[in-house]
Amino acid sequence: MNFDPALILASLPDVATGMAITILMWLGGSFMGLALGLAVSIARRWGGRWARLVLDAYVGLMRGTPFLVQLFLLYYGGPYAGLDLEPVQAGLLGLTLYSAAYFAEIFRGGFEAIPRGHVEAAVCVGLTQAQIIRRILLPEMTLLVLPSLINMFTLLVKETAVLSIITVPELTMVITAIGSANFAFAEATFLLAVSYWAIVEITGLIGRFIEGRLGRYRLV
């Protein structure tokens, strides 16, 4: 095995583009998933019986099947159902729908962990249901679930690698393409592994920093 760093240096612009797309897909998919997950968790809790039934099924399906199979269904099956998506669009939509189910579960746990007394106190001082959700439950829950949210975000960085299989031109696809074009697959994949390791460790550091900062507001 002869490792040639010049190979990597020559294709640095491509690697940078791939990295940018990885980060874009990751943050785009995660934040949309976060928003959708919050909406799902609120609708499950206060949306009535039918909403709960449908959304329970949604969460169960997304969490019970592999992300790759969901992507295949969306990307290859989509056109047959009138949903013709480019790889990047399918990737973003897939990542959003997938992560939303996990985020919804995290938020559900958070809502359940809030002491009943806080809600009762809010009712006593005359807050409406909407006010209670917005001013009591959401802020308290955010602090409770923060570590789980950060953990989920770091898991999602790694899930973006799967998007290469439906030809989203992100880091994994770019670097493996360089590797096979130059017959240096082992070196390229090793570089890839180290890149993800770095992103995950940095995300963890940022997460611990945010946790430390917000931890000051913790009540329970």
Next chain:
Amino acid sequence: MLWTHIILLGQGAIMTVAISAVAITVGFALGVLVCAARLSPVAGLRGLGAAYVSFFRGVPLLVMLLLIYHLLPAIGIDVPGVVAAIIGLTLSTAAYQAENLRGGFLNVGTGLVEAARMVGLNARQILLRIRLPIALRLVFPAVVNEAIMLLKASSLVSVVGVADITRDAQNLASSTYRPIEAFTIAGAYYLLLNIVLSGGGSSLSRMLGRHRA
């Protein structure tokens, strides 16, 4: 027509279950070793264990599978895709299971260990009769959870040419031009396997719970 497809993917399901079962079992054994290293009094071993966990939890499984699949031949070891897949899944799940185990060990009540010491048990007895059984019971739900995650993650072995559920579904989709049916059947298989796993897990968990301290 539909039934032949379901039976066809059943062969892939056997492969998925087989590689997941091997990986989770061997990965647990390896996880015990990594956990022991992380809790060891020797600083060098602790560092090694921490580095292992950090690396294998920091690299996407897909990248790990590609790395093993291409690195082993590059250093002169030629392995079939199935072996590379099992190695990749095992190394990755070992890191997660080591962390779960470590959490279990750290959560064994100090009072229980002190009581054991008071009645004169030696360090080895305390480990084998007090700390290990309690830690194992504490981590059992996490092991079941990890098995479910692994079963789903095993869909990635289709990339290194292993004929699992996902690979069979891909072949079916391209030969019949019916991707929706093919991947829906694949999803249903995974869902079914996961329901069986979590159901079996909870009843085993209840059985273990009868001996709760």
